[in-house]
Amino acid sequence: MNVQTLPRTVITTYLSMARVPLTAVAKATGQQGNEQWPPALAFEGFEASVQSVLGSLLHDDELVERGRLRQAKVAQLRKAAELEAVAEAERAAAGQEFAARLDDAQAKRDEAAQRAAAQERQLERETQQRKQEADNRATRQAAAARRAKAAQDNAIDRRERVATTQALTKEAEALKSQRQALDAAETVDVIDETIEGTKAARKSS
Numbered sequence: 001m002n003v004q005t006l007p008r009t010v011i012t013t014y015l016s017m018a019r020v021p022l023t024a025v026a027k028a029t030g031q032q033g034n035e036q037w038p039p040a041l042a043f044e045g046f047e048a049s050v051q052s053v054l055g056s057l058l059h060d061d062e063l064v065e066r067g068r069l070r071q072a073k074v075a076q077l078r079k080a081a082e083l084e085a086v087a088e089a090e091r092a093a094a095g096q097e098f099a100a101r102l103d104d105a106q107a108k109r110d111e112a113a114q115r116a117a118a119q120e121r122q123l124e125r126e127t128q129q130r131k132q133e134a135d136n137r138a139t140r141q142a143a144a145a146r147r148a149k150a151a152q153d154n155a156i157d158r159r160e161r162v163a164t165t166q167a168l169t170k171e172a173e174a175l176k177s178q179r180q181a182l183d184a185a186e187t188v189d190v191i192d193e194t195i196e197g198t199k200a201a202r203k204s205s
Contacts, residue, residue, distance in 0.1 A: 008063050011054055015047050036081045045074045 022043050023032070031037040035044070052067030054060075 007054070007058050008060055011050065011063065015050065019043060019047075035077055036084065038081075041074065041077055041081065044070060044077070048074055 022039055026032045048067050048070035051063050055063030055067055
């Protein structure tokens with residue numbers, strides 16, 4: 001082991017020991033293996049800084065290179081985390097927009113259903129009103145027909161009564177004429193008998 005290897009080993013061991021509590025917390029919270037977990041990412045950046053600074057002070061190129069690579073990794077992880085955060089925000093916004101569109105579509109469907117129900121009720125009222133008007137017209141027409149029939153029957157009855165009255169009047173007049181004729185004939189017979197009786201009386205005297 002040369003002069004540079006020892007400090008590098010000490011630094012690596014120190015950083016590994018410093019990571020132990022973080023590893024325990026990550027395991028307890030279910031974040032083990034998640035390199036984008038903010039505490040893990042922060043510790044990764046700390047390790048990169050320690051390796052870069054101490055590598056420069058110790059003139060340990062390998063340690064500096066490790067620090068530089070780890071810093072690049074941290075930068076990529078942070079960029080990925082930022083992109084993920086942006087994507088999550090966009091997904092959330094898209095989800096909210098989609099939910100808003102669903103709500104708007106549902107509201108429009110509800111409004112259309114309400115309009116359709118109102119139109120159906122209006123149509124039903126109009127249909128009922130037309131039916132009622134038709135029933136009223138039919139009732140009025142039936143009443144008018146009954147009145148016309150009654151008037152016609154009354155007119156026929158009046159004509160029949162007039163005709164009957166006229167026939168009876170004519171019959172009465174005919175009977176009167178016959179009675180007058182009979183009375184006249186009886187009067188003539190009486191006169192004739194009187195005359196004959198007078199003549200007979202004269203002859204006998």
